[in-house]
Amino acid sequence: xxxxxxxxxxxxxxxxxxxxxxxxxxxxxxxxxxxxxxxxxxxxxxxxxxxxxxxxxxxxxxxxxxxxxxxxxxxxxxxxxxxxxxxxxxxxxxxxxxxxxxxxxx
Amino acid sequence: xxxxxxxxxxxxxxxxxxxxxxxxxxxxxxxxxxxxxxxxxxxxxxxxxxxxxxxxxxxxxxxxxxxxxxxxxxxxxxxxxxxxxxxxxxxxxxxxxxxxxxxxxxxxxxxxxxxxxxxxxxxxxxxxxxxxxxxxxxxxxxxxxxxxxxxxxxxxxxxxxxxxxxxxxxxxxxxxxxxxxxxxxxxxxxxxxxxxxxxxxxxxxxxxxxxxxxxxxxxxxxxxxxxxxxxxxxxxxxxxxxxxxxxxxxxxxxxxxxxxxxxxxxxxxxxxxxxxxxxxxxxxxxxxxxxxxxxxxxxxxxxxxxxxxxxxxxxxxxxxxxxxxxxxxxxxxxxxxxxxxxxxxxxxxxxxxxxxxxxxxxxxxxxxxxxxxxxxxxxxxxxxxxxxxxxxxxxxxxxxxxxxxxxxxxxxxxxxxxxxxxxxxxxxxxxxxxxxxxxxxxxxxxxxxxxxxxxxxx
Numbered sequence: 001x002x003x004x005x006x007x008x009x010x011x012x013x014x015x016x017x018x019x020x021x022x023x024x025x026x027x028x029x030x031x032x033x034x035x036x037x038x039x040x041x042x043x044x045x046x047x048x049x050x051x052x053x054x055x056x057x058x059x060x061x062x063x064x065x066x067x068x069x070x071x072x073x074x075x076x077x078x079x080x081x082x083x084x085x086x087x088x089x090x091x092x093x094x095x096x097x098x099x100x101x102x103x104x105x106x
Numbered sequence: 107x108x109x110x111x112x113x114x115x116x117x118x119x120x121x122x123x124x125x126x127x128x129x130x131x132x133x134x135x136x137x138x139x140x141x142x143x144x145x146x147x148x149x150x151x152x153x154x155x156x157x158x159x160x161x162x163x164x165x166x167x168x169x170x171x172x173x174x175x176x177x178x179x180x181x182x183x184x185x186x187x188x189x190x191x192x193x194x195x196x197x198x199x200x201x202x203x204x205x206x207x208x209x210x211x212x213x214x215x216x217x218x219x220x221x222x223x224x225x226x227x228x229x230x231x232x233x234x235x236x237x238x239x240x241x242x243x244x245x246x247x248x249x250x251x252x253x254x255x256x257x258x259x260x261x262x263x264x265x266x267x268x269x270x271x272x273x274x275x276x277x278x279x280x281x282x283x284x285x286x287x288x289x290x291x292x293x294x295x296x297x298x299x300x301x302x303x304x305x306x307x308x309x310x311x312x313x314x315x316x317x318x319x320x321x322x323x324x325x326x327x328x329x330x331x332x333x334x335x336x337x338x339x340x341x342x343x344x345x346x347x348x349x350x351x352x353x354x355x356x357x358x359x360x361x362x363x364x365x366x367x368x369x370x371x372x373x374x375x376x377x378x379x380x381x382x383x384x385x386x387x388x389x390x391x392x393x394x395x396x397x398x399x400x401x402x403x404x405x406x407x408x409x410x411x412x413x414x415x416x417x418x419x420x421x422x423x424x425x426x427x428x429x430x431x432x433x434x435x436x437x438x439x440x441x442x443x444x445x446x447x448x449x450x451x452x453x454x455x456x457x458x459x460x461x462x463x464x465x466x467x468x469x470x471x472x473x474x475x476x477x478x479x480x481x482x483x484x485x486x487x488x489x490x491x492x493x494x495x496x497x498x499x500x501x502x503x504x505x506x507x508x509x510x511x512x513x514x515x516x517x518x519x520x521x522x523x524x525x526x527x528x529x530x531x532x533x534x535x536x537x538x539x540x541x542x543x544x545x546x547x548x549x550x551x552x553x554x555x556x557x558x559x560x561x562x563x564x
């Protein structure tokens with residue numbers, strides 16, 4: 001059984017921020033640390049519930065593998081112009097930030 | 107002109123030429139222009155769209171089910187060519203290239219779309235105070251919250267700026283604004299209304315539902331927007347209705363202990379008396395695991411939020427991730443934490459198992475009763491600013507809402523009076539999955555027995 005650490009550390013908050021792809025300011029870390037600790041502490045009450053024989057629920061309707069008819073045109077296909085209408089494009093491609101070192105231009 | 111408060115009055119007025127659809131739009135827009143800056147109800151007003159549709163309606167044969175009904179939508183529903191923000195700065199300039207299924211269904215049924223409504227950013231909140239575009243004020247008393255997250259969807263009706271509105275309910279976000287606004291609203295069974303084109307919050311819990319002034323109007327709108335949509339694989343079409351009389355309602359004892367305001371408790375006991383006079387039977391029941399509902403919810407929901415909001419990368423649409431507001435960041439962090447290596451089993455997996463226990467308890471109860479009665483919230487509308495520094499106390503506002511979302515059952519919020527401070531009071535009824543019809547029947551019994559009349563703040 002895992003011992004639940006309900007008091008978060010600053011290191012954990014920074015780790016979770018990294019997992020979340022969020023850059024937090026120093027003041028945000030300071031604000032979130034006690035708030036998240038308090039919430040985690042509250043939800044840790046679940047550890048008192050016996051679930052040894054219980055299966056988990058992720059879909060309340062019990063639906064699995066719903067398919068539609070395989071028709072060519074759904075009538076909802078977007079044009080290239082529509083797809084790029086909310087961003088910058090370059091020659092019909094999405095522009096993404098550089099991920100390799102030594103290149104700073106997009 | 108005096109704006110009608112029901113679909114029936116609106117359509118009779120149009121048919122008898124008492125007023126035209128264009129005049130209706132004129133009147134709603136006058137009101138919106140007068141009050142919107144102060145009450146922050148609409149984020150986008152679609153004047154041109156509304157007049158175009160109104161002219162079409164005036165020249166039509168007035169046969170569509172919702173002809174002439176002026177509607178507005180939480181700004182979480184995509185509307186082709188019309189800005190959709192989800193109440194967040196990250197989508198401040200987002201113009202969707204397609205529309206949500208429910209918007210198309212409403213417009214095809216004759217609804218005049220008048221605008222997009224304020225809400226807590228990404229539907230995270232119970233008070234509207236997490237909107238990046240300012241807090242919606244409650245038209246009944248502007249020092250108080252209009253309820254969240256569909257804050258604008260409630261306030262728009264209690265200020266009479268549209269006849270119907272649509273919101274989303276992941277844990278009370280439709281029922282709470284209705285409750286704080288003297289309105290009727292339905293959180294439907296999970297998966298009976300399409301979510302195609304709805305900006306996702308927590309996908310195993312999110313539902314779409316209507317708000318209006320009466321039970322019959324909520325039912326009419328529900329019948330238009332429900333049903334299969336091949337663009338949303340989670341939609342199922344089914345309804346259960348076994349009777350027209352001899353209803354039996356359960357009173358879950360766990361929903362009437364500690365923390366519930368005396369005023370609400372008293373109000374609901376009066377509601378029960380009214381029902382009893384109408385030959386509805388009441389029995390005491392117990393849902394012992396519902397005390398864990400908020401804990402289960404605040405693990406599962408942030409986990410799903412962290413996953414859904416990971417699509418905001420600033421590449422295809424929207425701003426960069428540092429544009430997220432504080433609450434979105436908090437929930438993404440919580441979600442990443444409960445899903446992270448070392449904590450997944452203790453939190454996420456555990457919550458999914460306790461969810462099963464809650465769902466089984468609820469299913470078991472519905473073998474004995476047709477519906478459950480409960481408060482919508484622990485108190486009448488609270489003062490703005492009261493809970494903003496303590497996220498946990500804000501989360502606990504939804505303590506009576508979580509059961510319906512976690513178990514996928516429908517719930518209706520119905521107004522039933524006013525508090526000493528002249529703030530709206532109400533109650534909710536829950537039914538088994540696909541039992542919307544039971545809720546509508548019980549809702550109508552209450553409205554008829556009390557000679558209910560819709561009320562607006564101004």
